[in-house]
Amino acid sequence: MFITFEEFVRRAGAIRARMDVACALAGRDPLGVELLAVTKTHPPAAAEYAARLGLRAVGENRVQEGVEKRALTTAAIAWELIGHLQSNKARLAAQHFDRVQSVDSAKLVQQLDRAAAELGKTLPILLQVNAGNDPAKYGADPAEAGRLLEQALAGKNLRVDGLMTIAPLSPDPSVARRTFANLRDLRDRLAADFGVPLRELSMGMSGDLAEAIAEGSTLVRIGTALYGARE
Numbered sequence: 001m002f003i004t005f006e007e008f009v010r011r012a013g014a015i016r017a018r019m020d021v022a023c024a025l026a027g028r029d030p031l032g033v034e035l036l037a038v039t040k041t042h043p044p045a046a047a048e049y050a051a052r053l054g055l056r057a058v059g060e061n062r063v064q065e066g067v068e069k070r071a072l073t074t075a076a077i078a079w080e081l082i083g084h085l086q087s088n089k090a091r092l093a094a095q096h097f098d099r100v101q102s103v104d105s106a107k108l109v110q111q112l113d114r115a116a117a118e119l120g121k122t123l124p125i126l127l128q129v130n131a132g133n134d135p136a137k138y139g140a141d142p143a144e145a146g147r148l149l150e151q152a153l154a155g156k157n158l159r160v161d162g163l164m165t166i167a168p169l170s171p172d173p174s175v176a177r178r179t180f181a182n183l184r185d186l187r188d189r190l191a192a193d194f195g196v197p198l199r200e201l202s203m204g205m206s207g208d209l210a211e212a213i214a215e216g217s218t219l220v221r222i223g224t225a226l227y228g229a230r231e
């Protein structure tokens with residue numbers, strides 16, 4: 001049984017409270033951190049709940065699942081791809097998602113740019129960086145991020161909003177915190193080098209949103225704490 005809307009509202013309130021505490025500790029304005037609802041594995045109602053609450057967007061980590069779910073709802077909400085994207089699905093992703101956060105290779109940049117051109121749209125993207133140097137995670141090597149950004153900025157049909165990362169799984173919160181600090185430092189350096197704002201720092205999930213906000217996250221991606229455990 002999927003959770004009720006009332007339960008969803010209660011959970012969202014609890015997450016907002018955690019976000020507010022983290023913002024207060026960091027001396028940040030809570031309006032500067034967006035809550036992205038991660039609806040993967042959950043029914044279309046998950047996106048409808050998020051829309052009713054007034055959230056801007058939901059996140060899905062698989063192209064096919066996101067496309068199918070989106071077709072089953074009229075929820076007025078944006079859909080963002082946050083999971084690994086294979087280049088043979090680039091066109092489908094460009095067509096059905098409002099932003100792709102998981103762009104981590106030159107090949108993907110090229111294919112998304114071409115697909116967006118054919119679709120006559122500008123596709124907003126984030127570059128996913130493996131800022132925790134975790135062998136288990138996707139994302140560009142931080143040392144390659146400059147080159148990848150250069151290629152993405154050259155894509156006439158792409159708009160680069162910022163960077164995204166996933167922290168390594170660790171019982172030690174300082175591991176996530178260091179990963180997020182790395183991403184922010186990298187962003188600051190790239191923004192200065194290329195003269196672009198790269199405003200968005202998509203970092204933080206249910207277990208590490210406080211560390212992410214402390215290090216400058218502008219968007220936390222929350223699944224479990226909003227909708228419960230995935231099967």
Ligand SMILES: *Cc1c(COP(=O)(O)O)cnc(C)c1O
Nearest residue numbers: 038061082205206221222223224
């Ligand atoms: C599943 C997922 C999340 C949400 O994780 P929770 O721990 O359930 O909050 C965030 N980001 C990405 C990339 C994910 O795949």
